[in-house]
Amino acid sequence: MISVEEIVNRLREQGERLTLQRRMVLDVLCQEGDHLSVHHVQQQLAEQGRDLTETTIYRVLQWLKERGIVSQTDLGQSGVVYQVIGLRLHHHLICLNCHQEIELDDQVMEALRALLRRDYHFEPRMDHMAFFGLCQVCQDYHSE
Amino acid sequence: MISVEEIVNRLREQGERLTLQRRMVLDVLCQEGDHLSVHHVQQQLAEQGRDLTETTIYRVLQWLKERGIVSQTDLGQSGVVYQVIGLRLHHHLICLNCHQEIELDDQVMEALRALLRRDYHFEPRMDHMAFFGLCQVCQDYHSE
DNA sequence: CTACATGCAAATCCTTTGCATCCAC
């Protein structure tokens, strides 16, 4: 489990500047955990009476992403979402037809990761992927 | 190898309406093959003295995508590109740091495709993927 | 003939930028 304290300490050790706004965004990310959009982060904070500009949220999330703290995922119709890396590691299968989102265990990525490391000397950052295709129901329907 | 004729015939058999504009977009996609953006398609056509509105290009590409004729890929910094599926099948590794793009043989996707089909009854449409991470040079640099 | 596709202009959505002010270290 990952806590805000843990992340803050890690960043401080790296000599990063910890502002109130950065802590606020991290708070929400750790509380909510899943699939937070920029707008969603702002809403959550507003409900707690803590206001942040969208601009700042974009900048903080970008900053966290560059430091490997959060992942950024484009879920297609559901937009772009952010998530603390390591907090409930998983991925998604998204149906192009009915837009159903199926959750995918991280384990399925291991073989591909290993292959990319070994054969391409590439260090993948596949922390929250979205794969598109057709779910079983829509496959059957399409082939009728 | 896939030709415009072949695609047009396939669509006609499905009862799709074949307009001049749709043929024009298909022409460019089959001629150029690789990584065509909406803007790029428009430019290519303009050079041949054949003008199309961006709106129409968006609509045609969307239409082709829904019918499984073209793939749509977000390459990150390099934007969104389209490509005829089956025409030089490949994928990309993209460095988050230096933005280098490494080409990836389609073969590496087979195991994951098989797993998604078998364990999730999901028919993946992974025809032109982009995976992000760090290339060897940037890994070494980052760890200094 | 008719339903569907296109062109144009305008709207919309998401994200970034410039610049003055503020604050963490």
Add this chain to the structure above:
DNA sequence: GTGGATGCAAAGGATTTGCATGTAG
């Protein structure tokens, strides 16, 4: 004190929409 972060307003870019007109089947 000072460099970097924030807030605000405005710009930017990509994509979508409404509606009149055109055209494939």
